[in-house]
Amino acid sequence: MTPLLEVKNLTKVFGGLTAVGDLTFHVDRGEIVGLIGPNGAGKTTCFNLLAGAMTPTSGSVHFKGEDVTGRKSHQMCKLGLTRTFQVVQPFPDITALENVMIGAFVRHGSTGAAERKAREVLDVVGIAHKADTLGRDLTLMELKRLEIGKGLATEPDLLLLDEVAAGLTPVEIDDILTLVRRLNSEGMTFLVVEHVMKVIMNLSHRIVVLNFGSQIAEGTPAEISKNPAVLDAYLGEEEYVA
Amino acid sequence: MKQMKQYREFLVPLVVFALAAFLPLFLKTYYMHIAILILIWAYLATSWNILGGYAGQHSLGHGLYMGIGAYASTYLALEFGLTPWVGIFVGMAFAAIAGWFVGYAAFRYGLKGAYFALVTIALTEAAVYVVSNWKAMGGAAGLEVKYLGTDPFMMQFDSKLPYFYIILFMTLLAVLTAQWLNRRRFGYRLIAVRENEEAAEAMGVNTLGTKINANVLSAVMTAAGGTFFAQYFTYVGPRVVFGEVVSVQILLFAIIGGLGTVWGPLVGAVILVPVAEIARAELGTQFQGAHLLLYGGVLVFTMLFMPNGIVGLAKSIRARFGKTPDDTMSVSASEGGAS
């Protein structure tokens, strides 16, 4: 069976800087794959390339067996690949419900259907009681949940999560872990970027490790935590390997 | 039940405009003129608002489309005797083409904010000079609509009454369009584009296409206003319908009334146009420009003290008193009733 997402020799160069270099990996349907690496390793850039926010310098991306290299974000979203942003990106002047409805409109033409879907999603991410609050008035925790909700509302096959746990308390993090696991058990595939090692080790079936834009390791959480190259890359960043 | 709810939102505009239809019973000719002016500017501002308020792309060059509409119908009537009832659609078609090209060029190359404003000013100003040097279009002198007395077929009337009902109907359509956008996918997408393009794009919104469509819709509506303007004043000139000054006037009422709201442009025009017209009538001979002076003052005041406009202010006051922000219908109703 072809993998859901197949990345081959993906490269992105900014001026002289290779943010992502010759990256090759895949994500199978039903998996949760972790993408980790020290600050500036190229994780967000990789997401931008996969989600169509940037065009790669070279290499290819296949999604559901189709070559999607160079597609725009909105096209990728319609195909079933959606991302969340590391820095939350709410629509500030509309309500949480409307925020999520924008995503729901991808699969639902009518306002009624989109609203129903959006309410369902708000419930799933646990901010149904904030449905009528403006985006600008939500707390960070609520915004993180909204960010996931906005992605979920587009009913993706593959959801890219960029550091959704950053800035949250352990209890809040556990909430989000539970949520992702549940969605995964219902069939959604995830590619997760996370600095909080506890999250990534607990959650991922498989982990891809980046450093300076290149892949330095790939394997199960157990393998990765013993890999000398990985430990080397994280040297001096112990706070993350907690 | 569901059907009912879907159409309930249109009830308020329909009732407000139905009531407004009785205004001529109470208004003297001069006040009819002011009512028509209010509706012209409300109509144009509502058209602009779809692009500027909903989609957040502040065109400072909508004179371009108003001019295209005004000149197209007037020229076709003069040269080929084509009725403006058809000319209006020809103008709208030309404006659609212009709007598409402008939108495509500007948005394809990522022009935003001030840069979009500048490019649209440049276009409408360039149009002034093109038309001023175009013999067939009357050059700098402009074109006069041939006087025919009352000739409904040529959209000409000696009485103000028919003009009033035409522009009332046009404004109703514009307000209904805005109301329709308020609760429809396309409208939500416009707002998503305004609020955060990157996020919108990631959530499946084709931002380029959405902005171009908004520009086209707004341009087409504006052009129809241009045709009416030409018929009502029986004259079009390069700086009368094209150019920066008229473009700024178009958006003024939307900004002062409330950007991105259904009723803002109408409210802005209802409040400002009469004052400005009285200023013009009382002081105009002695002090030309008095009404524009007033507009400038109100614009500065609005930006300093109530950047969300009158309707925006009303909404936030209501929100403070604990009403749900979603309850825009009744807010609109109270404002609409004031007209």
Next chain:
Amino acid sequence: MTFSLPVILQAVASGLMIGGVFALISIGLTLIWGVMKIINFAHGEFLMIGLYLAYFLVTKFGIDPYLTILITTPVLFFVGIGIFQVSIKPILKHPPMNQIMLTLGISLILQNLALVLFKADVLSVRTRYTGINYHFGGVVVTLTELIAFFGSILATLALYYILKTTDIGRWIRAAAQNPTAATLQGVDVRFTYLLAFGIGSACLGVAASLLLPFYYVSPTVGLFLGLIAFVVVVLGGMGNFLGAFVGGLIIGLTESLGAAIMPGSLSRVLTFGIFILFLLFRPQGILSRRQA
């Protein structure tokens, strides 16, 4: 509509002369734009104020037009500062479009205030400098244009010198590059903005006095000259001093060459056409390598 060499040469000469003044006008705008990222749509109207002021000083008080610089420059400086204090400063943190609308409002006020006060008449002055021409081969250059050209260059150099060598200049450059870092270095950013706005406006005082002897003044004079300043600033790259100067000369040449070879006012279409092409394809301007 003749394409003969003398006509072209004449157009080049006149274009360069007026281009120098365009440059000076635009440098004020690019300074404000570059420092506080505010596009002042009332820039042309500030110039109009300067022109009216110079006009009345010359006609009512018989002051030499070039001596009026000593009055127009400080007055425009304070006009700028006053307007900044009451209207720009409160909305420095507001969305850019609000700032644009605000300055548009100011331009409407000033333009129509002039219309109310001075009527729509187009005014110009005759001074003892009027009518003195120099012939270079077939090319005629008026003394007033020459003075305006060299005066503009001088004023530009003076401003450049101020920005490069004085403390004020250092603050302005620091605030333009990074307001936060500037604050940390002890620069009072608000005050620096105020100064920059004043200086940017003061440039218009100089430009007005230089322009008046061979130009005209009317309530709408700022409409066109303000737009020209935008064209020049975009051409030169927003906030780019040297770019504004080069841009001014280019637009001066475009205007006068266009007028020489195209009928009527069609040359304006050329000017705006260049503007549009730059906005679309090279918004960073002619001189900058990379997009900001």
